[in-house]
Amino acid sequence: MSITVTNVSKYYGRQKALNNVSFSLKTGEVVGFLGPNGAGKSTMMRILTGYFNPSEGRVEVCGIDPAVDSITFRRKIGYLPEHNPLYDDMYITEYLYFVAGIYQLRDVKKRVEDIIELTGLTPERDKKIAFLSKGYRQRVGLAQALLPDPEVLILDEPTSGLDPNQIDGIRDLILNLGQSKTVLLSTHIMQEVKAICERAIIINKGNIVADEPLSRLGESIAHEIAIEAEFDKKADIEKLKAIVGLNSVTYTNNKYFITASEDIRPQIFRFAVDNNLVLMELQLKQQSLESIFRKLTS
Numbered sequence: 001m002s003i004t005v006t007n008v009s010k011y012y013g014r015q016k017a018l019n020n021v022s023f024s025l026k027t028g029e030v031v032g033f034l035g036p037n038g039a040g041k042s043t044m045m046r047i048l049t050g051y052f053n054p055s056e057g058r059v060e061v062c063g064i065d066p067a068v069d070s071i072t073f074r075r076k077i078g079y080l081p082e083h084n085p086l087y088d089d090m091y092i093t094e095y096l097y098f099v100a101g102i103y104q105l106r107d108v109k110k111r112v113e114d115i116i117e118l119t120g121l122t123p124e125r126d127k128k129i130a131f132l133s134k135g136y137r138q139r140v141g142l143a144q145a146l147l148p149d150p151e152v153l154i155l156d157e158p159t160s161g162l163d164p165n166q167i168d169g170i171r172d173l174i175l176n177l178g179q180s181k182t183v184l185l186s187t188h189i190m191q192e193v194k195a196i197c198e199r200a201i202i203i204n205k206g207n208i209v210a211d212e213p214l215s216r217l218g219e220s221i222a223h224e225i226a227i228e229a230e231f232d233k234k235a236d237i238e239k240l241k242a243i244v245g246l247n248s249v250t251y252t253n254n255k256y257f258i259t260a261s262e263d264i265r266p267q268i269f270r271f272a273v274d275n276n277l278v279l280m281e282l283q284l285k286q287q288s289l290e291s292i293f294r295k296l297t298s
């Protein structure tokens with residue numbers, strides 16, 4: 001496992017920001033960490049980067065406990081914090097050399113050049129950080145996170161406040177990085193999760209409320225299956241309603257929108273045959289990530 005979080009709780013004074021949180025990420029996974037404002041995402045990420053200690057429980061990154069070997073632990077992790085603090089008065093290369101010095105990297109010149117190219121900073125490389133667009137500032141933040149070649153990347157809202165073109169650029173970069181690194185990424189943007197992640201962990205008020213591959217997310221909360229059917233001509237809706245397991249059916253624009261307690265597509269197929277109807281379309285409808293998120297966190 002690249003990341004293991006076991007029964008972590010975190011208190012700020014009397015406020016409990018995380019409540020007995022457990023999850024793990026396998027090597028190479030790209031996982032979205034979702035939750036409404038104040039849910040505890042940044043707190044969890046700060047614990048995972050060694051910035052905070054948990055009040056209870058423990059974390060490990062690549063098998064290393066920060067309480068035992070904090071330096072090795074930190075070398076395993078690249079962290080892009082939510083507000084991406086940078087030194088505005090430094091030039092990009094100057095800043096990256098500075099960060100490389102902190103990590104005591106060898107062959108610094110080559111490493112900095114490689115990272116500038118990897119993060120797409122080449123066109124702006126000679127500028128002062130203060131004069132960069134937000135998109136390029138995020139690239140500098142990613143570059144500093146990547147310098148020590150960490151195994152795990154923790155990215156806190158990496159595309160927040162960017163314009164659509166810059167968002168695409170940063171997403172492409174993360175997709176590319178996800179091929180060789182384990183990535184935990186927090187975001188409020190559902191599109192982003194769909195575009196980048198294989199799995200989503202949803203947190204609400206300090207509690208994990210879902211942790212599933214995107215393809216299965218929502219199964220645990222969906223007590224109904226939605227099916228869309230279209231026949232070549234109008235069907236007898238009362239006969240359709242008689243199918244065992246069917247809960248409701250509405251008819252709009254020549255299509256039947258059906259909810260059922262189980263997958264009744266075979267019965268609908270049989271219904272079409274028995275009633276001399278040609279089935280033009282029959283498909284399971286997935287709940288949108290947005291509606292799952294709302295149901296779990298409202």
Ligand SMILES: Nc1ncnc2c1ncn2[C@@H]1O[C@H](COP(=O)(O)OP(=O)(O)OP(=O)(O)O)[C@@H](O)[C@H]1O
Nearest residue numbers: 012015017035036037038039040041042043044082
């Ligand atoms: N240093 C702190 N001291 C006191 N309370 C804090 C501190 N940091 C966070 N909190 C509180 O802990 C709770 C969780 O905050 P956190 O920043 O982890 O949530 P979040 O999910 O990252 O929110 P957002 O999406 O708005 O960034 C909030 O109620 C917040 O006010």
